Amino acid sequence: xxxxxxxxxxxxxxxxxxxxxxxxxxxxxxxxxxxxxxxxxxxxxxxxxxxxxxxxxxxxxxxxxxxxxxxxxxxxxxxxxxxxxxxxxxxxxxxxxxxxxxxxxxxxxxxxxxxxxxxxxxxxxxxxxxxxxxxxxxxxxxxxxxxxxxxxxxxxxxxxxxxxxxxxxxxxxxxxxxxxxxxxxxxxxxxxxxxxxxxxxxxxxxxxxxxxxxxxxxxxxxxxxxxxxxxxxxxxxxxxxxxxxxxxxxxxxxxxxxxxxxxxxxxxxxxxxxxxxxxxxxxxxxxxxxxxxxxxxxxxxxxxxxxxxxxxxxxxxxxxxxxxxxxxxxxxxxxxxxxxxxxxxxxxxxxxxxxxxxxxxxxxxxxxxxxxxxxxxxxxxxxxxxxxxxxxxxxxxxxxxxxxxxxxxxxxxxxxxxxxxxxxxxxxxxxxxxxxxxxxxxxxxxxxxxxxxxxxxxxxxxxxxxxxxxxxxxxxxxxxxxxxxxxxxxxxxxxxxxxxxxxxxxxxxxxxxxxxxxxxxxxxxxxxxxxxxxxxxxxxxxxxxxxxxxxxxxxxxxxxxxxxxxxxxxxxxxxxxxxxxxxxxxxxxxxxxxxxxxxxxxxxxxxxxxxxxxxxxxxxxxxxxxxxxxxxxxxxxxxxxxxxxxxxxxxxxxxxxxxxxxxxxxxxxxxxxxxxxxxxxxxxxxxxxxxxxxxxxxxxxxxxxxxxxxxxxxxxxxxxxxxxxxxxxxxxxxxxxxxxxxxxxxxxxxxxxxxxxxxxxxxxxxxxxxxxxxxxxxxxxxxxxxxxxxxxxxxxxxxxxxxxxxxxxxxxxxxxxxxxxxxxxxxxxxxxxxxxxxxxxxxxxxxxxxxxxxxxxxxxxxxxxxxxxxxxxxxxxxxxxxxxxxxxxxxxxxxxxxxxxxxxxxxxxxxxxxxxxxx
Numbered sequence: 001x002x003x004x005x006x007x008x009x010x011x012x013x014x015x016x017x018x019x020x021x022x023x024x025x026x027x028x029x030x031x032x033x034x035x036x037x038x039x040x041x042x043x044x045x046x047x048x049x050x051x052x053x054x055x056x057x058x059x060x061x062x063x064x065x066x067x068x069x070x071x072x073x074x075x076x077x078x079x080x081x082x083x084x085x086x087x088x089x090x091x092x093x094x095x096x097x098x099x100x101x102x103x104x105x106x107x108x109x110x111x112x113x114x115x116x117x118x119x120x121x122x123x124x125x126x127x128x129x130x131x132x133x134x135x136x137x138x139x140x141x142x143x144x145x146x147x148x149x150x151x152x153x154x155x156x157x158x159x160x161x162x163x164x165x166x167x168x169x170x171x172x173x174x175x176x177x178x179x180x181x182x183x184x185x186x187x188x189x190x191x192x193x194x195x196x197x198x199x200x201x202x203x204x205x206x207x208x209x210x211x212x213x214x215x216x217x218x219x220x221x222x223x224x225x226x227x228x229x230x231x232x233x234x235x236x237x238x239x240x241x242x243x244x245x246x247x248x249x250x251x252x253x254x255x256x257x258x259x260x261x262x263x264x265x266x267x268x269x270x271x272x273x274x275x276x277x278x279x280x281x282x283x284x285x286x287x288x289x290x291x292x293x294x295x296x297x298x299x300x301x302x303x304x305x306x307x308x309x310x311x312x313x314x315x316x317x318x319x320x321x322x323x324x325x326x327x328x329x330x331x332x333x334x335x336x337x338x339x340x341x342x343x344x345x346x347x348x349x350x351x352x353x354x355x356x357x358x359x360x361x362x363x364x365x366x367x368x369x370x371x372x373x374x375x376x377x378x379x380x381x382x383x384x385x386x387x388x389x390x391x392x393x394x395x396x397x398x399x400x401x402x403x404x405x406x407x408x409x410x411x412x413x414x415x416x417x418x419x420x421x422x423x424x425x426x427x428x429x430x431x432x433x434x435x436x437x438x439x440x441x442x443x444x445x446x447x448x449x450x451x452x453x454x455x456x457x458x459x460x461x462x463x464x465x466x467x468x469x470x471x472x473x474x475x476x477x478x479x480x481x482x483x484x485x486x487x488x489x490x491x492x493x494x495x496x497x498x499x500x501x502x503x504x505x506x507x508x509x510x511x512x513x514x515x516x517x518x519x520x521x522x523x524x525x526x527x528x529x530x531x532x533x534x535x536x537x538x539x540x541x542x543x544x545x546x547x548x549x550x551x552x553x554x555x556x557x558x559x560x561x562x563x564x565x566x567x568x569x570x571x572x573x574x575x576x577x578x579x580x581x582x583x584x585x586x587x588x589x590x591x592x593x594x595x596x597x598x599x600x601x602x603x604x605x606x607x608x609x610x611x612x613x614x615x616x617x618x619x620x621x622x623x624x625x626x627x628x629x630x631x632x633x634x635x636x637x638x639x640x641x642x643x644x645x646x647x648x649x650x651x652x653x654x655x656x657x658x659x660x661x662x663x664x665x666x667x668x669x670x671x672x673x674x675x676x677x678x679x680x681x682x683x684x685x686x687x688x689x690x691x692x693x694x695x696x697x698x699x700x701x702x703x704x705x706x707x708x709x710x711x712x713x714x715x716x717x718x719x720x721x722x723x724x725x726x727x728x729x730x731x732x733x734x735x736x737x738x739x740x741x742x743x744x745x746x747x748x749x750x751x752x753x754x755x756x757x758x759x760x761x762x763x764x765x766x767x768x769x770x771x772x773x774x775x776x777x778x779x780x781x782x783x784x785x786x787x788x789x790x791x792x793x794x795x796x797x798x799x800x801x802x803x804x805x806x807x808x809x810x811x812x813x814x815x816x817x818x819x820x821x822x823x824x825x826x827x828x829x830x831x832x833x834x835x836x837x838x839x840x841x842x843x844x845x846x847x848x849x850x851x852x853x854x855x856x857x858x859x860x861x862x863x864x865x866x867x868x869x870x871x872x873x874x875x876x877x878x879x880x881x882x883x884x885x886x887x888x889x890x891x892x893x894x895x896x897x898x899x900x901x902x903x904x905x906x907x908x909x910x911x912x913x914x915x916x917x918x919x
Contacts, residue, residue, distance in 0.1 A: 126394045177193065187397070189404040303354065313455050344447050356375075381450075522867070557609045600863075607652075635658060635714065654688070660748075772818055773818075784804075816833065821833075835852070
C-alpha cells in the first residue's frame with residue numbers, strides 16, 4: 001500500500017480522496033508527483049477533499065494553491081482584516097486580467113480552504129473559526145468599497161458635506177453588517193446581511209468626468225456597485241450572497257440612507273424585530289466612526305428601559321414562531337432553524353439582552369457566546385445551562401460547517417438518509433452513527449429545554465400575538481362541509497372572482513381547504529386552473545386520502561369514453577376526467593404529499609391510461625364509420641423520450657412511433673389497410689391532442705417516425721424494424737435506444753420493442769466508437785446552438801444550454817450504444833441507467849457522480865418550473881417571486897443558493913459530458 005492509499009484509508013470518504021488523486025495525476029501530473037513527496041501536505045489535502053468535493057474541484061482547477069496551502073497550513077491563530085487586505089492586494093496583482101467580481105470570489109474560496117483545514121484539524125476554537133471567516137468577509141467588502149469608490153469618484157468627483165463651521169469636507173460612508181457577520185460569527189456559506197449609511201446630504205465635487213450628483217445618488221450607486229462586485233453570480237459563483245432586505249423599508253427602501261434618516265426610521269417606524277436585528281450590528285467596511293455615531297443614537301431604542309421583560313420575551317418568541325411556520329421541513333434536522341437549533345441559542349441570548357440590557361449596558365454585546373457568558377454572570381442563566389448552551393453551540397456550529405463546506409452551499413439540514421448521515425458522523429469525528437445521533441439529540445433537547453424555560457413567562461402573551469400575526473384559519477369543528485363562497489376571503493383574489501362570477505356550487509371541507517392552501521402557496525398554476533374552471537375546487541384531495549391511486553386511472557378514463565354516445569362526447573368526457581386526475585396530482589405534489597419519483601410514475605401511468613382511452617375512442621369511431629365492430633386494432637403505440645424512459649412530467653410531449661400489424665380478415669374488402677390505420681391514427685391523435693372547450697391532454701410528436709415529416713404517420717411493424725436495421729441514421733439510433741411499448745396491441749408492441757432494441761445496438765456496434773462519438777457531439781451541439789438562445793442571453797436554459805439535461809441524456813445514450821447496454825423493463829429511468837452504466841464499468845465514478853447528482857438536481861428543478869410556471873426550459877430572472885418557493889422545495893435556502901448550485905452542477909455536467917464523448 002503506497003503512502004497516499006495509507007493516508008486515505010481512515011478518512012471519512014476514502015473514495016473521494018482516491019478519485020481526487022486519479023484526477024490530479026491525469027490533469028496535473030507534475031503537481032501530482034511533487035505533492036507525493038510532501039507527506040504532511042498530502043495528508044492535509046486528502047483530508048480536505050474527503051470532506052469537501054467543492055475544495056477538491058477548487059484544487060484541481062488551481063493546483064498552485066497546493067504550495068500556497070503548504071505555507072499557510074503551519075500558521076496558528078486567525079488572520080486579521082488588515083492581513084487579509086494585504087493578501088488580497090497581492091492576489092489582485094497576480095490576477096489582474098480577471099474580472100473583479102470573479103477575483104473576489106476566487107480569493108474567498110482560496111482562503112476558506114486554509115480556514116476549513118484548521119477547522120477539521122480542530123486547531124482553532126469555533127469562535128476563532130467564525131471570526132476568521134468574518135474577517136475575510138470584512139476584507140473583501142473593504143476592498144470592494146475602495147475599488148468602487150475610486151471608480152465613482154473618477155466619474156462624479158468626491159462626495160462632500162458642510163460641517164458645523166460651514167466648511168466643505170468629504171462625506172463618509174459605512175457598510176453596516178447585521179446578523180452573523182455583525183456579531184463576527186459568519187459561517188462558510190452565510191448570506192451577508194448589509195445596510196449602507198452615509199454621513200450627510202450634499203453634492204459631489206466637479207472634478208469628475210461627468211456632472212456632479214447628490215450624495216444620495218452617489219452613495220446609492222456605491223452601495224449598488226459594492227453589492228454587485230461582492231454578490232453578482234458568475235460561472236464561478238459569487239464571493240457572497242448579499243441580502244439587503246433588512247435595510248429600512250426592506251425591498252422598497254433606498255440602498256443607502258443618511259445617518260439622520262436611518263436613525264429616524266429605527267427610532268420611529270421600525271418593528272420590534274428590526275430593532276432586535278441591530279443587537280448584532282457593526283461596521284464591516286468604510287468609516288467605523290460613522291457607524292458608532294449612528295448606533296449611539298439608536299442604542300437606547302434597541303435596549304429600551306421602557307420595555308417590560310414579558311414584552312421583550314414575547315417579541316422574540318413571536319419572531320421565532322414565524323420562522324418555525326415558514327421553515328417546516330421533513331427532509332431532515334435543520335441545525336439552524338430546527339427545534340433546539342442554533343437560532344434558539346441566539347434568541348435566548350437576544351431575548352435576555354432585550355429584557356435586561358436596557359438597564360445593564362454590560363449585557364449589550366453582539367457575539368452570542370460572549371453574551372451568554374455575561375448573562376450567566378448576572379444570574380440569568382445558571383451554570384449547568386451556560387455549559388449546555390456552550391457545548392451545543394460548539395457542536396451545532398461545527399456540524400453546520402461540515403454540511404456547508406461539502407459543496408459550498410447554504411444548507412443547514414442533516415439529511416434523513418442513512419448513508420449521508422454516516423459520512424457526516426465520521427466527518428464530525430464520531431466512531432459510529434448512533435453516537436453522533438445520540439449527541440445531536442442530547443444537545444438539541446438541552447437547548448429546547450432552556451429555550452422553553454426562558455420564554456415560559458411570555459408564553460401566553462406570545463400565543464396571542466402569534467394567532468393575530470399568522471392569521472390561523474378558525475377550526476370548523478364538526479361541520480361536514482363549508483360553502484366556499486362563505487370563506488372566500490381565505491382564497492386568492494383570482495379564485496374569489498371566478499367563484500363570484502360562476503354558478504358552480506363549491507363545497508370544501510376543512511381537510512380540503514388545508515390541502516388547497518398548501519398547494520396554492522406553491523403553484524400559481526393551480527390558482528389559474530381553479531380560476532378557469534371553478535368546479536375543480538371540488539376535486540381537491542384530503543390529507544387523509546394520501547397518494548393518488550394510479551390503478552384507477554385506466555378504469556376512470558375508459559369509463560369516460562365508453563359511456564359517451566359519440567366522438568365529440570368521448571373527447572369531452574376524456575378531458576374532464578383527465579383534468580380532475582391531473583389536478584388532484586398537482587395539488588398532492590404542490591402540498592408535498594408525493595415525492596418527485598412518485599409524481600413522474602403517476603404521470604406516466606396517467607399518460608398510458610390516456611393512450612388506451614384514446615385508442616378505444618378511435619375503435620368506436622372506426623366501428624361507426626365502417627358499420628362493423630372493430631373489436632381490436634392491430635396497432636401498437638411505441639414511446640420515446642420521457643414516455644420511453646417512464647419519466648413523464650407536467651406538459652411533457654408524447655414522442656410516439658405508431659406501428660401496425662395485419663388487418664383482421666373480417667375487414668377485408670371494407671377498407672384499404674393503409675386507409676384504415678391512417679384513419680385510426682387520426683382519431684387517436686385527435687382524442688389526445690385536439691384543443692376543445694374542455695382543454696387538451698398532450699401534444700403528440702410523431703417527428704421521429706421513419707423518414708420524418710415525409711414518412712407516414714403509421715408504419716407496418718416489419719417495415720419499421722427493417723428501417724432501423726438498414727437505414728436509420730446514428731442520431732435516430734440515439735432516440736430509438738429508449739423505445740418501449742406504451743399502449744395498444746401488447747404482443748405486437750413487445751415484439752417490435754425487442755427487435756428494434758437488438759437492431760439499434762447491433763447497428764451501433766457496427767458504426768464504431770468514433771462515429772458514435774462524433775455524431776453524438778454534432779447533434780448535441782446543433783441543438784444547443786439552435787435552442788438555447790443567443791450567446792449574450794442572460795437566460796439559463798436548463799435543458800438545451802451547456803451543462804443542461806441534454807448533456808446527460810446524450811451521454812447516457814451514447815454510452816448505452818457504445819457499450820451495448822440496452823434498457824430493459826426494470827431499468828429505464830435516467831438515474832437507473834446511469835447506475836447500471838457505472839456498475840458495468842462504462843462510466844467512471846467521478847463522471848457518474850457528476851451526471852447523477854446533476855440529473856437529480858436538474859430533474860427536480862425542471863419539475864418545479866413545470867409545476868410553478870408551466871412548460872419552460874428557461875429559469876426566470878433571479879429576482880422572480882416564485883424562485884424562493886422553488887428553492888425551498890429543493891431544500892435550498894434562497895434563490896441565490898439555487899443559482900449557485902445550478903452553476904456548479906452545469907459546470908460538472910458539461911465536464912463529464914465532454915469526457916464521456918471524448919471531446
